[in-house]
Amino acid sequence: MSSTIALISSAVFDTILYPLNLVSNGTESVSSIYETIYSMQLVILRQNIAYISICLYLLWYIKAYLSKTDIIAKEGSLMHKMLDKFTAVHTGYRPTIWCFPAALNTIVFAFIQRCIKQEYEREILKADDGGLIAIDWVNLNAPKKVILIVFPGLTGCSRDNYVTHLVDKAVKEGCSAVVMNYRGIEVELTTPRTYCATDTSDLHMVVNHVHNKFKEHKIFAVGVSLGGIKLGGYLAKQYEDSLINFAMIVSAPMNTIYSCEELEKTHNFFMFNRHLSRSLSRYFSKYQHLFEADKRYDCAAIARCSSLREFDIRFVCKQFGYASCLDYYKDACLDAKIQNIKVPTIFLNAGDDMFSPARAFPVEKIKQNPYTAMVWTKYGGHISFCEGIMPTGCNYVCRLLKEYLHYVLNESNEIEKLIELERCNLKISSSLSDLSEETDEKELKFTLE
Structure with missing residues (x-):
């Protein structure tokens, strides 16, 4: 100065x-x-x-560099104890100096992070309705008995740069990895049914298939953006019966209503909203012939959609039976499902993420659930979390995943004991609550008599 x-x-x-x-x-x-x-x-x-x-x-x-990375978790819970041991949490997120503002961080990451070449082995699964889902395997004969499943973002696939880096972390830890590609991506769409944020049937089928193929292995799932919404929805529906043992959800919109509002602001609309809606319209145009006979769809209008909301109204809501776009977004909200997740789950979100605004973060609900925790960085953009002078390699997501995966591989006995303890505590709390309600009812009945 x-x-x-x-x-x-x-x-x-x-x-x-x-x-x-x-x-x-x-x-x-x-x-x-x-x-x-x-x-x-x-x-x-x-x-x-x-x-x-x-x-x-x-x-x-x-x-930005000195900003604290916050841990949102129930004090003394399994998740709080686990995160307290992670170096990535204590050192925090250290953004790249020349591209740390959210929009620049997100755009630069999409173009500059190198893609790691993976030798995938493809497997095609057939759903009950005849639809095809391509899953890509890596390191099938890995020595460690943990399998990483990756659920990509809205238009993502196994070849995307961020997906290959997540897979690479699993391979280097001695684990197998598999990536789920959504219908019509990496394989032809054969039926008039695609995918959306709330439909977890295909995800359920993939998880069941992986479990049946490797019954002695633990399943570690990572969901990114839309994949995070789908993974969170699956975990909440399955409750304690989930075949997934550990989960990490990255940059998933916690409240899709707020997310849509944020993406419709002028600067975000032209940088992100319009681009994604055009990608979805191209996806639809490729398979338009499958939907032309259905009178619910105006195919020409869907192919010209200029926003995500318009695409959802004209196509997604009609396909998956929602009366309105608002009903669809309400059903997709993760913040209403947090309390039903009974699998150790880490949420990674940035406070400046335009797809997941910080005002929607369900801080209190996460704190009340001993199985969930959030790593909240002030900066990081959407998915990107660029680090280093030239952010072509490992980012903060990879650093956090590496430590989480390493902890699961090396502290499995301790984790199982803590999970069992948490379940016992929840059962005791539930029993005490039921007993209290029963006592109140008896007292009320006695008073009335």
Whole structure:
């Protein structure tokens, strides 16, 4: 800062002396001196604006770099004890200096993170309605008895850069990994049925298939964005009968109503909303012939959709039986399902994520459930969480996943004991609650008599 002030002072001093020297030497006219002074003032003004802008940006970055990564979890619970041992949580998220603002972070990540080549072994599963789902396996003969399942984002697949990095972490830990590709992605759509945030039937089928194929293995699931909504919905529906043993949900919108409102703001609409809706419209156009006979759909209008809400109204709601877009978004909200998750689950969310605004984070509900925890970073964008000078490799998501996976592999006995203890505590609490209600009813009956 002192060097900047010195530069500005020097420039001002030179501006005063230079025209005085010209006048004393008689080399310039008065008008040309005025022009010289004016041009030099413009140069100084531009320099000052540049210096001030750089200083303000650096101060903003320092604030972001030093911002605390918060743990949202029930005090003393399994999840709180687990996260307290993670170095990634204590060191926190350290954003890339030149692209840490949310929109820039998200866009840069999509283009700059390198894709790790994976030698996938493809398996095609057939659903009851005849629909096909492609799942891609890696490291099938891994020594560790833990399988990582990845559920990608809205239009994601096994070839996406962030997916290959998640798979790579599992492989390096000695685990098998499998990626679920949604209907019509990486395999032809054969029936007039696609996928949405609330439909977990295909996910359920994939989990059952993986469990039946490797019955002695534990299943560790990672859901990203839309995949996180689907995974959270599955865990809540299955309650204690879930075949998934551990879960991590990354950048999933906690309240899809708020998410839609945020994405319809002008800057987010042009950077993200319109792009995603066009991707979905292209997806529909590819398989339009399967839906043309159904009078519910205006195929030409669906192919021209310019927003996610419009696509959901014209296509998704009609296909999956929702009376309105609002009903669909309400059903997709994760914040209403947190209390039903009975599997150790870590949510990773950034406070500046335009797809999942911080005002929707169900902090109290997460704290009340001993099986859930949230790692809340102030910055990070959507999925991206870029780190390092050139964020082409491992990001914060990978760092956190690596430690979580490592803990599961090395502390499985301790985790099982803690889970059993949590279940006993919940049963005792439930019994006491029932006993209290029964006592209140008896007292009321006695009073009435």
